[in-house]
Amino acid sequence: MKKMQLVCKLFLFAILVSCGTDPVEIPQGAYEDGVLIINEGAFGANDGEVFHFDNNTAELEANVFENVNGRPFAGLLQDLISYEDYTYLVANTGKVEVVQSADFISVGAVNNDLVNSRSMVKADGKLYISDWGPYDANWSNTESFVAVVEDVTGGDIAYKIPTPSRPEGITFIGDRVLVACQMGAIAVIEVGDDEVEKTIDVAGTPFFFFEYQRGTYLYAKDSEKIYLHKLNTATFDVEESLEFSVDNSIYNGNFSISNSGELFVISNQDTEDVVVKLSLSSGSVENDNFYSGSNFYGLGYDDDTQTLYIGEHNGWQGNGSVMRINAQGDLIDEVSVGRGPSGFYFP
Template identity: 45%
Template structure:
């Protein structure tokens, strides 16, 4: 009898638990927490960067999301989109950062002064760290590059600038260290987040631009005219422990990671022919699986949708009007095209 009573109480407890779980209200996703955000850089001089939202399930697209939700144009050249802390940070290389809510895209604040040629952003210790080339000198070099710090997640003023090597691009937070790829200087630099001071500089092969993670390993992507380099980084002591060298000529810094340990890299002959291609490379070995998975011209950005197994290519249409997004299957076969804004250059898959 006692045995039955114990089992009965356990069963009642389980039923109560499931009942509570079923009664708990499900918080619906916000309007922009699913689907694909298309980053449109905009045209130089016009500063008409914008964001489009595409729902692959329905095929619907919303144009000019920032302006429609805030009643004013973005008014900048959009360089990067970073989702963090329930916010979306829109980084303009014209020297500002707009902060919007990730759910509804309404403005939460901005950084509108103290920046020059801002490139990317990370959040650490409840602060913004913004990579910035700094101003051009008379020879169009950037000898005064820096990382700008803003002490509030919703924007405000620049509280400090940390001098770094020429042309910082992507960043990555590893523990209490901020890793920075300085492209023109060909260096990996490290800032201590405890002191906000530069503490280490490592020379690299190639021009580093962005960090990525594959199969549990951290890499810094770099390139030159003939090769691509995947520099593997030890997260504990921030040292390069291995470099995968890939024979891939004319690679750009536009790449996307698949869910099978491969990198999709855009290559381009540049002006005047602009013969562009998407190459597929195995990260662990550097094997070029396909140098021309898909070819065309005007390829300006690339993304990969893990759930749908689709490749998204941003085609800038030579900046003659609006661009297009080309959607491919995994094998590189074109499935459809999607209208985009001026100079589409990147994606945020939700």
């Protein structure tokens, strides 16, 4: 018996040693590849959802959150932010759901006191959530704030940081959280003190921050122009601005910049909607009608396949669709999705 036990131990040891020298392949989660489509949902119905598109097989999975968790998302989906293990679904109906990035299993939520949440950033082990706050009698938002949650899997709001009106996109640089506020300013929050340290006025209505060639930019717009403000990452002042003549551009929380510095935007024109292609490297409008159609609502760009995704809301008469456009501006295909496809995430 002792001889048999010794043989077994030696056999197990040999297995452990051989496994220790072999590369360990960790299976990829079902939602860590392909494209996640943000369907905002219809006002009143609160039927926002995430769809998953496999760009190898062209297969579409509808209602990912509900399929995985056995309950509807039940909100108007404003933004999707992913940080390695966790993905955050932000609804402008005042909720944030936290799911595992690999399988979309819910691990928590922000429990209280959100009103009109817009976006979110993780900084120093905490969640910072931009929120317009309530509307007053004049449909203004004078009580806007950034909510702070001290657990990356959700829970109660620890406190709120008052900000200028209508905070939107939010980012983390060094030890500062920057908030793009629609009133026309950047709010700078020092992490730790967690209060607005200063505000910086900018041209146009600011919406989101993005990185390009190790620089931090702020996207802003008005009825006639789009502004790309390059920020000084030490002072956060604007050190350079690019202006593009684009009429009636829209922004719905989507992100559509390529690694080569091509920025795609939607322009609502009199008889049609067009996708305009801008170039950060040349600072000019590269193509004022890259693709045209109607009811354009969201954009996304897949660098791996050089494919532009356009969300079309179908006049809010039922479900919308997503068109895939190649680098030459030709339609590849079109697929039916949920209501109000407004953005895309490429894991």
